[in-house]
Amino acid sequence: MRIVAALGLAVAAATLAQPLAQAPLLHWRLVAEYPHDATAFTEGLVVDGKGRLIESAGRYGESRLVMREVASGRVLKTAALPKEVFGEGIAIAGKRIVQLTWREQVGFLYDLDLKPLGRFSYAGEGWGLTYDGHRLIQSDGSALLYFMDPQTFREAGHVSVHDGATAIEQLNELEYANGLVYANVWHSDRIAAIEPDSGEVRGWLDLSPLEQRLQRPPNWDPEDDVLNGIAHDPHSGHFYVTGKRWPKLFEIAVETEK
Numbered sequence: 001m002r003i004v005a006a007l008g009l010a011v012a013a014a015t016l017a018q019p020l021a022q023a024p025l026l027h028w029r030l031v032a033e034y035p036h037d038a039t040a041f042t043e044g045l046v047v048d049g050k051g052r053l054i055e056s057a058g059r060y061g062e063s064r065l066v067m068r069e070v071a072s073g074r075v076l077k078t079a080a081l082p083k084e085v086f087g088e089g090i091a092i093a094g095k096r097i098v099q100l101t102w103r104e105q106v107g108f109l110y111d112l113d114l115k116p117l118g119r120f121s122y123a124g125e126g127w128g129l130t131y132d133g134h135r136l137i138q139s140d141g142s143a144l145l146y147f148m149d150p151q152t153f154r155e156a157g158h159v160s161v162h163d164g165a166t167a168i169e170q171l172n173e174l175e176y177a178n179g180l181v182y183a184n185v186w187h188s189d190r191i192a193a194i195e196p197d198s199g200e201v202r203g204w205l206d207l208s209p210l211e212q213r214l215q216r217p218p219n220w221d222p223e224d225d226v227l228n229g230i231a232h233d234p235h236s237g238h239f240y241v242t243g244k245r246w247p248k249l250f251e252i253a254v255e256t257e258k
Contacts, residue, residue, distance in 0.1 A: 022164035026193060026203040028254045033213065035073040036242050036249040040066070044090035044099070044129065044173060045229035045240065048112060052076065053231065053240065053249075056090040056099055063087030065099060067114055070240065073249070079114045089129030089173060091136060093150045098136065100126030107153065120153045128174035130181060137181055137196060139174055143167040145181065145196065159199035161192065168192055168201060175239070177232035182239070184228050191230060191241075207241060210250050221245075 037057075044056030053068045063081035068074060081087050086102035096117060097110040103125055109117040128139040135156060136148040146158045161168045161183070170186040180202060181194045189208035192201045207227055216225075229242040242249045 022166075023193075023201040023203050026205050026255055028205060028207075028252045030210075031238055031251040031253050034071055034249045034251070036246055037066075037068075037073065037075075038245050038247040041224075041244045042173075042229040042242055042246070043088045043127075043244075045231040045242065046090055046092055046097075046175070047231045047233045047240065048092060051233070051235065054090065054092075054097065054114075055229070056087045058087045058102065060084070060086050063101075065090070065097070065108075065110065065114055070249070070251075077114045079110060079116065081108065088126045089138070091129045091131040093131040093136060098129060098131075098150070100129050100138070102126055122148070122153050123155070128172050128183065130174040130176040132176045132181075132196065137174060137176065139171040139183065141170055141172065141186065143169045143171065145171065145174075145183075145194070145199065159196065161194055161199045161201065163192070163201040163204075173228050173230055175230045175232050177234075177239070182230050182232075184230060186228070187223075187226055189227050191227075205254065207252075210241070210248075211243070213250075214246060214248055 040057040041059045043058040046054050048054055053070050055066045057064050061083045063086055065079040067077040085104045088100040088102050090099045099108045107120045125140040127141050130137050136150050138146045138148055143161050144158050147156045149156050171183045172186040173184040175182045181196045183192045191205040193203040195202055225245045227243045231240045238251050238253050240249055240251055
């Protein structure tokens with residue numbers, strides 16, 4: 001059992017906090033910023049086929065799945081989770097939305113309009129989740145990515161994520177795009193771009209300039225209210241990124257390196 005314990009402003013990523021990083025820094029530019037629900041403890045983010053943003057918010061008694069308009073942040077639909085579970089990563093796999101929970105070892109299935117379809121069980125902790133077109137890819141806060149069958153939800157292998165000889169721990173929210181898995185690293189402003197089959201980090205995004213654009217509320221918690229949430233829009237090729245209880249959602253364009 002597994003238990004563990006991403007306006008017209010060009011930005012060049014700064015030096016990483018981790019001195020042993022060997023993969024290059026990826027350059028990105030800020031395209032736009034939008035309102036974001038500052039009560040949402042963001043654990044998962046994805047764009048559906050109609051350009052709507054679907055977000056999984058965590059915390060016990062507050063966990064929910066929400067469908068929003070990107071530009072306005074207007075809520076279109078909401079599905080609340082039971083109070084005893086902590087919502088985590090989400091992915092769209094075919095015609096279903098798959099949602100993990102943190103320690104409860106139960107996942108939830110929805111159709112593309114957030115209608116509940118059922119539940120499933122899996123081993124270990126659920127953190128981030130994404131779909132590469134064939135398999136679900138899951139993180140659990142360690143340096144491992146797990147591959148999961150999208151029908152049975154059974155593990156079908158795993159890979160250790162590393163930058164050179166350094167294992168990259170605390171992998172959190174995930175997004176698959178352009179053949180790479182983009183992973184938030186918890187308690188950091190960094191996103192790793194990972195080759196999923198080898199686990200090799202191909203590049204880093206340092207998004208620390210985004211936090212400087214936030215107006216932090218009085219109850220801001222620097223330990224918890226960190227960067228988390230990355231969604232790729234296949235139509236524009238851009239990414240949407242935000243953080244836990246951040247008041248803004250950012251659209252960025254990334255130079256892809258593979």
